[in-house]
Ligand SMILES: Nc1ncnc2c1ncn2[C@@H]1O[C@H](COP(=O)(O)OP(=O)(O)OP(=O)(O)O)[C@@H](O)[C@H]1O
């Protein structure tokens with residue numbers, strides 16, 4: 001964000017009441033990672049023995065692993081012993097007392113996004129009762145969901161209330177030892193969301209409004225597990241268009257989706273973490289492992305992501321297409337401005353017969369930003385008649401930024417069809433001039449052109465979010481041209 | 483309305499316009515002809531304020547203002563319209579959406595009430611008839627996949643909607659079939675009035691059969707080397723440019 005960067009450091013440094021979990025003691029464990037730390041976290045959360053064991057196993061494996069270096073990223077060494085792995089919410093007295101104390105640039109951004117005042121306060125971490133307002137809203141939602149038999153709760157609550165489900169599915173899509181960050185997450189995750197949609201149920205609402213109000217406490221090591229039982233349907237939205245303050249630099253989340261026979265999961269993300277200032281100072285490292293298991297026949301998972309924030313993004317939402325006729329989709333818009341770096345893409349693993357996958361990736365880079373698309377389409381021997389279509393477009397603004405495309409294709413079944421298209425274009429001076437000549441201001445023109453470029457992805461987002469995402473894109477790229 | 487004096491302009495360090503003079507009164511139509519590469523589009527771009535064109539000398543007065551002082555969008559607000567020789571494609575941006583943004587940006591900056599969806603639509607409907615614009619082109623991405631002729635027609639359609647004071651049509655006739663040329667010309671003619679000035683850049687006399695200019699100028703090597711009435715175009719059609727260029731050089 002070029003608009004809210006200057007004083008952001010001050011803000012990030014302040015304590016911040018997240019407001020999702022209100023009943024934790026205010027302990028904080030000392031920095032450093034060891035089996036004791038993990039035991040402490042597990043005990044704090046009153047976890048069953050098996051989960052502690054699971055964490056420890058992950059930790060022991062993590063110790064044998066090394067930071068991945070293959071991504072097209074320039075990352076400063078992370079000192080994992082310098083991080084505190086458990087900190088309860090800080091006192092709200094330390095936060096800003098009113099919006100007057102909040103960075104005006106941040107407020108300007110909220111204003112542009114049309115975020116209601118109460119929510120602005122909440123997002124900016126102002127110590128008011130905005131959170132409690134939303135609790136009642138949330139309760140209404142909860143009732144509606146419960147009537148439908150949908151389980152939607154914090155992960156730690158699910159461990160207590162639905163241990164059989166958690167035990168059955170946790171780590172079944174992303175094994176604890178999957179990769180460096182997934183192993184770290186498995187060892188130390190603190191909370192996240194849990195969703196279970198029973199057989200034949202269409203979740204009565206987008207799990208978005210609720211989420212937006214409540215689950216902004218994403219924490220540093222978030223764990224999300226969504227299970228769509230046979231013939232069920234759910235649309236889940238994570239994130240928020242408004243830039244959130246966060247004091248943790250490293251975010252390593254794991255998201256696991258399981259779609260059983262005839263089930264469908266639509267998972268949309270808008271990621272707008274603090275990207276660092278114009279000189280690349282500060283900013284969140286966002287290393288996420290997201291994977292969906294299309295376990296049942298005719299199941300479908302669709303990932304849609306709009307990534308505008310973070311200093312570094314490392315993220316490849318993937319689909320394992322096990323069930324026959326299962327469908328995986330990946331729609332992505334990634335924007336990098338200033339010194340931001342993103343290495344993102346997807347993996348589509350075709351195992352079942354007649355499986356189809358679609359990948360539409362739109363990358364936009366401005367100023368000195370670097371971006372890579374990394375995609376793997378793997379057609380296993382068993383995947384008769386598998387089909388993939390990949391389209392990968394990059395838009396460059398200015399000549400110091402870069403876009404790189406690494407598409408990998410492994411086809412072991414000759415009946416498969418794999419199509420790949422890639423384009424790189426510069427935001428044309430000619431396009432811009434055309435709009436200016438018609439009387440449209442530069443800012444609006446850039447917005448229009450960029451949104452046009454991303455149209456195929458935005459149309460996959462839930463309606464209200466598509467509108468916000470468009471605005472967000474404009475704000476993120478303000479001043480990127482000229 | 484438009485007074486260009488001793489205009490010199492560079493592109494990438496190369497001088498293209500080399501002392502151009504042109505005076506256009508309100509309501510007049512001026513045709514500019516001239517060999518390829520003589521600087522016609524450059525003149526159009528300089529008048530519209532395109533980046534990368536550096537005016538090194540001379541002045542352009544438009545409607546009592548120093549045109550060169552204004553940003554491109556400010557020129558548009560002030561009523562300058564350029565129908566591009568090569569209209570650009572903007573993928574994913576709806577044609578009519580762009581036009582609405584343009585109309586309202588201009589209105590807003592003139593202190594006029596912006597048009598709502600209904601008002602805008604009725605304006606569009608009315609102007610579509612003028613150039614027999616196909617409805618499906620409205621809802622496609624700006625110029626994307628348009629045929630050459632469709633792009634040109636779209637430019638004139640935009641002109642009709644935006645109602646400029648000074649319209650510069652850069653080879654709008656190129657790429658139009660015979661029927662389309664007629665329709666577009668009729669459209670342009672219907673937009674002629676005492677307040678609106680038009681600069682027609684063209685290579686072909688045929689356009690001038692339909693749109694009768696008040697003056698015809700020959701632009702060669704960055705300068706206007708000959709001006710006359712409509713009969714000059716006929717003469718050019720017959721003899722080409724060499725005779726003037728030679729006379730000039732002599
Ligand atoms: N961006 C540029 N860089 C370098 N040279 C340029 C640039 N733009 C224009 N020129 C040169 O300026 C000269 C005039 O070009 P211009 O497009 O104005 O010609 P024109 O009269 O419109 O020609 P045509 O009849 O072919 O459309 C040409 O020699 C062209 O190559």
Ligand SMILES: [Mg+2]
Pocket residue numbers: 522523524567652
């Ligand atoms: Mg030209």
